[in-house]
Amino acid sequence: MTFATKILQNTTRKVIDKYPLYVPKSGTFPKGFQVGSIASGVKKNNALDLGIIINTNKSRPSSAAAVFTTNKFKAAPVLTSKNVLDSTNGVAINAIVVNSGCANSVTGELGMQDAKEMIDIVNEQLGDKTSPSTLVMSTGVIGQRLQMNKISEGIKKIFQENKFGSDFTSWLNISKSICTTDTFPKLVTSKFKLLNGKEYTLTGLAKGAGMICPNMATLLGFIVTDLPIESKTLQKMLRHSTSRSFNCISVDGDMSTNDTICMIANGAVDTPEINENSQEFKQVQDQVTEFAQRLAQLVVRDGEGSTKFVTVNVKNSYSFEDAKIIAESISNSMLVKTALYGQDANWGRILCAIGYAKLNDLKSLNVDKINVSFIATDNSEPRELKLIVNGVPQLNIDEERASEILALNDLEVLVNLGTGKEEAQFWTCDLSHEYVTINGDYRS
Amino acid sequence: MTFATKILQNTTRKVIDKYPLYVPKSGTFPKGFQVGSIASGVKKNNALDLGIIINTNKSRPSSAAAVFTTNKFKAAPVLTSKNVLDSTNGVAINAIVVNSGCANSVTGELGMQDAKEMIDIVNEQLGDKTSPSTLVMSTGVIGQRLQMNKISEGIKKIFQENKFGSDFTSWLNISKSICTTDTFPKLVTSKFKLLNGKEYTLTGLAKGAGMICPNMATLLGFIVTDLPIESKTLQKMLRHSTSRSFNCISVDGDMSTNDTICMIANGAVDTPEINENSQEFKQVQDQVTEFAQRLAQLVVRDGEGSTKFVTVNVKNSYSFEDAKIIAESISNSMLVKTALYGQDANWGRILCAIGYAKLNDLKSLNVDKINVSFIATDNSEPRELKLIVNGVPQLNIDEERASEILALNDLEVLVNLGTGKEEAQFWTCDLSHEYVTINGDYRS
Structure with missing residues (x-):
């Protein structure tokens, strides 16, 4: 595993x-x-x-x-x-x-x-x-x-x-x-x-x-x-x-x-x-x-059925607009949202959502400069769990620490684009069974 | 109710x-x-x-x-x-x-x-x-x-x-x-x-x-x-x-x-x-x-966890591109997908997804001309269940017939924009508890 x-x-x-x-x-x-x-x-x-x-x-x-x-x-x-x-x-x-x-x-x-x-x-x-x-x-x-x-x-x-x-x-x-x-x-x-x-x-x-x-x-x-x-x-x-x-x-x-x-x-x-x-x-x-x-x-x-509050922080972007588009793409991805619900440090889904974001300027994204981390929002250390460093997935990650961070109700996804100085934040929640129940099940 | x-x-x-x-x-x-x-x-x-x-x-x-x-x-x-x-x-x-x-x-x-x-x-x-x-x-x-x-x-x-x-x-x-x-x-x-x-x-x-x-x-x-x-x-x-x-x-x-x-x-x-x-x-x-x-x-x-196969058919659009953008917006909406799972004839969510689609041309959408129906894909009659006629929600719908159509594994959402002659189709599935389980739960 x-x-x-x-x-x-x-x-x-x-x-x-x-x-x-x-x-x-x-x-x-x-x-x-x-x-x-x-x-x-x-x-x-x-x-x-x-x-x-x-x-x-x-x-x-x-x-x-x-x-x-x-x-x-x-x-x-x-x-x-x-x-x-x-x-x-x-x-x-x-x-x-x-x-x-x-x-x-x-x-x-x-x-x-x-x-x-x-x-x-x-x-x-x-x-x-x-x-x-x-x-x-x-x-x-x-x-x-x-x-x-x-x-x-x-x-x-x-x-x-x-x-x-x-x-x-x-x-x-x-x-x-x-x-x-x-x-x-x-x-x-x-x-x-x-x-x-x-x-x-x-x-x-x-x-x-x-x-x-x-x-x-x-x-x-x-x-x-x-x-x-x-x-x-x-x-x-x-x-x-x-x-x-x-x-x-x-x-x-x-x-x-x-x-x-x-x-x-x-x-x-x-x-x-x-x-x-x-x-x-x-x-x-x-x-x-x-x-x-x-x-x-x-x-x-208060997101329906949500169990997690997630801050998506996109930093060092060539433009504010593209930082926001990337943050939004990650925040809206059903695959990212279910992975968060599953407490799965799924950097592949985050990368995927970054990759299909419809950017205004190609200068905002450089595949070899991207860094993705999870950040603990309590006071525990180390705060940052690096998933991708300069475009390279980190394969030897401290699993115990990953589990601790992903179990938090509040956490942060940090994306460092390394292409400029602009930044944008988005706030999202996970996608749970309860969401499907609320929106799909019988209501009178 | x-x-x-x-x-x-x-x-x-x-x-x-x-x-x-x-x-x-x-x-x-x-x-x-x-x-x-x-x-x-x-x-x-x-x-x-x-x-x-x-x-x-x-x-x-x-x-x-x-x-x-x-x-x-x-x-x-x-x-x-x-x-x-x-x-x-x-x-x-x-x-x-x-x-x-x-x-x-x-x-x-x-x-x-x-x-x-x-x-x-x-x-x-x-x-x-x-x-x-x-x-x-x-x-x-x-x-x-x-x-x-x-x-x-x-x-x-x-x-x-x-x-x-x-x-x-x-x-x-x-x-x-x-x-x-x-x-x-x-x-x-x-x-x-x-x-x-x-x-x-x-x-x-x-x-x-x-x-x-x-x-x-x-x-x-x-x-x-x-x-x-x-x-x-x-x-x-x-x-x-x-x-x-x-x-x-x-x-x-x-x-x-x-x-x-x-x-x-x-x-x-x-x-x-x-x-x-x-x-x-x-x-x-x-x-x-x-x-x-x-x-x-x-x-x-074979959509993960899906229980329904839904054809979204957007007809009589001013442009093919906008017909496709509207079909895609409906097909990707989590609220539409959960409503389909819940077998809920939720025209409000469909209308909402049409309304926030990012169209290329304002001529493609005229609020007073839009028609939305569910279409039965088996051979039962009447095939068409009208939800919105010329922008007006139909409040006295045959509930029994609605239930029959929504219980089908295959069904069609028909949107008639009434603004032109182009059309586009999208195929989508519902969003179920099983989807969340597959993508959020423990996998080894």
């Missing part, structure tokens, strides 16, 4: 309960935002399925930005929210309304009317009847119309019974209200200081990696901050951050009709607005990117 | 024994070819692992052509055979030697020497020491060198003990000798007549859809015929046929370092050579394409 065929026989590969690991128990949240959620009745079992985020800061207009799915079939709320952002240039958006249980996708003109109606009801409740100041998102079953009577009543109840709050429970509840088959709600909050010494807060919620019958995974992400950011700058920054976070994750490589990441900056912390020329621009962009990565990684951690 | 959530609970989805279904029990073969195979000892259990096809027709020089993997990591036999074809222009190739058990891939300069040596030994045995008249292929474990002592001895034995034959058993044995984890050998033979009234024969062998640790699937295909075809015409014809057969199949979407389809036409049936200007050119090309499709489809039928 060679090294490469070695798989740990006696390790458990059970899907663990992720809720206690990844859901916070407290948090502080950005100034000037209130959130409310309710069980509208669209979802069964009286589960939370409708949420609203409102901006209460009136000292200056907020800025909003969004990145939408590139799927050619875009759901009604995607098209509707895009219209709102286009017509307002992302200025003075004061609410986001989101429902789960029904994606309002492939619903034609009536679906567009429903999405618009959700916005109108929120605007009416906000006393903001004239301006289109609300964004709308939906996730859940596709091809079915929204039960607008329940949605409408739910929205009104949130306002009329004042279910809004800014405490931890309110934020946790709204993060629950956007879940579909997620096994845990995804809520992240983080404080940061700029050079001016002032403290700001970023809070984000996400859902994803869950498919709800008869549907595909939908990825939704909402980020809010009390830092003032100019709206065009915010759009640019969110695009940059998304291309390095939510667009660098792979569960099954499928992209939905509803995928949306949106962000509101309300400037409730009263400091000068950040724009592209600000001294703090780069710091803020890095902060938002790192924050978006934390949120996106939670989606991978 | 809506239609779309309906899955048959009580149907078996066991992996069936495919050998008796797809392996012929007799056959007649092209004139002027002899084949021999042997257990060289590279594979354990005394299994056949080395085969040679020789052209014995001396009345005119043969023509050969090949289509190789586009993976950037090409195995030594791929590079070596490519050199042979380049230096001979595909003229007078008289043998193909192929081994299984070791892919001679990622083996560097020494691997190149080994591949060359395999050719040299065959040429020597053929008494053909000067010309590089032999092609070489390998499949199996990567990153390991060939055991050249066993290979060398095996090749000599095939010649010295005259293990060549042109009967059914000889052809069946060589098709067995190229298998790795295939569950059945893939051998197809077919006669056809041209306008001249003469009869010709096509015979093909293939292996694929099996991964051997620590490896990826390798696809090998060999086609021989006694029709005379000019070598440049043969190369063009094989490329055309491969792009409509072996390049239109999906098991897991991964492409190996060794994938090769090659063809030899020896002209043992003494009629004028076919070239691009021949009256019969189109007929021959269609014949070869259809034949290559039959062979390629066997690879999908």
Whole structure:
């Protein structure tokens, strides 16, 4: 039995309960935002399925930005929210309304009317009847119309019974209200200081990696901050951050009709607005990117049936684009994903996925310069297990150490292309029996 | 429970024994070819692992052509055979030697020497020491060198003990000798007549859809015929046929370092050579394409752990390329494949895969013109089960009929784009628990 065929026989590969690991128990949240959620009745079992985020800061207009799915079939709320952002240039958006249980996708003109109606009801409740100041998102079953009577009543109840709050429970509840088959709600909050010494807060919620019958995974992400950011700058920054976070994750490589990441900056912390020329621009962009990565990684951690969280790190590439294409190719390979599930140090499958990646520039890949390693992400030594060195497979590898690293829930695949100085990361999970069960077996 | 959530609970989805279904029990073969195979000892259990096809027709020089993997990591036999074809222009190739058990891939300069040596030994045995008249292929474990002592001895034995034959058993044995984890050998033979009234024969062998640790699937295909075809015409014809057969199949979407389809036409049936200007050119090309499709489809039928054989038929497209890209996107989608395994008429996942296909031309897709159906491939009626009509999901579908069609081992997904007149087909299989077991579980 060679090294490469070695798989740990006696390790458990059970899907663990992720809720206690990844859901916070407290948090502080950005100034000037209130959130409310309710069980509208669209979802069964009286589960939370409708949420609203409102901006209460009136000292200056907020800025909003969004990145939408590139799927050619875009759901009604995607098209509707895009219209709102286009017509307002992302200025003075004061609410986001989101429902789960029904994606309002492939619903034609009536679906567009429903999405618009959700916005109108929120605007009416906000006393903001004239301006289109609300964004709308939906996730859940596709091809079915929204039960607008329940949605409408739910929205009104949130306002009329004042279910809004800014405490931890309110934020946790709204993060629950956007879940579909997620096994845990995804809520992240983080404080940061700029050079001016002032403290700001970023809070984000996400859902994803869950498919709800008869549907595909939908990825939704909402980020809010009390830092003032100019709206065009915010759009640019969110695009940059998304291309390095939510667009660098792979569960099954499928992209939905509803995928949306949106962000509101309300400037409730009263400091000068950040724009592209600000001294703090780069710091803020890095902060938002790192924050978006934390949120996106939670989606991978909740990958259906997954037992491993794997960082694919492609370094020293001739171009960033090709580093990302290679990282994506490895991350989406069914053979790599099953090998990871099997705890098999299968460098052949990794090399194969690198080799068929459709690169933009041949200079990015040189067969004789490539290095591939597994990296332990705990503190054990040696951290690096070299599989391929300068294009040559290493045949005498420490099998015991290989077994230890591959048994970890978190690990890293490091690819050093040796062709330049650019790098990209992707985050992926393994492909398990449980994935097939969730997506192929009987669902009612 | 809506239609779309309906899955048959009580149907078996066991992996069936495919050998008796797809392996012929007799056959007649092209004139002027002899084949021999042997257990060289590279594979354990005394299994056949080395085969040679020789052209014995001396009345005119043969023509050969090949289509190789586009993976950037090409195995030594791929590079070596490519050199042979380049230096001979595909003229007078008289043998193909192929081994299984070791892919001679990622083996560097020494691997190149080994591949060359395999050719040299065959040429020597053929008494053909000067010309590089032999092609070489390998499949199996990567990153390991060939055991050249066993290979060398095996090749000599095939010649010295005259293990060549042109009967059914000889052809069946060589098709067995190229298998790795295939569950059945893939051998197809077919006669056809041209306008001249003469009869010709096509015979093909293939292996694929099996991964051997620590490896990826390798696809090998060999086609021989006694029709005379000019070598440049043969190369063009094989490329055309491969792009409509072996390049239109999906098991897991991964492409190996060794994938090769090659063809030899020896002209043992003494009629004028076919070239691009021949009256019969189109007929021959269609014949070869259809034949290559039959062979390629066997690879999908042997898809690891698969329980279903699914034809994805994209019709009425603005362009052939985009029809193929859409067919491929559907065929590779893990969500579509698990839904097929689950016998779930999940039009949402199909639509999703169409929507994220990276098309060349926006004219190919019009959201309001798309039709998606399942088609029964047995003779039961009604054959067509409409899921989406002109972009509108059909919510009142005959559930009983849906269950019947989805329970079939063979079925068709029909996508009518309604944007043009081009069409493309892909053949795919489902993604099962068994696939994860084969590729993720313990292997020794």
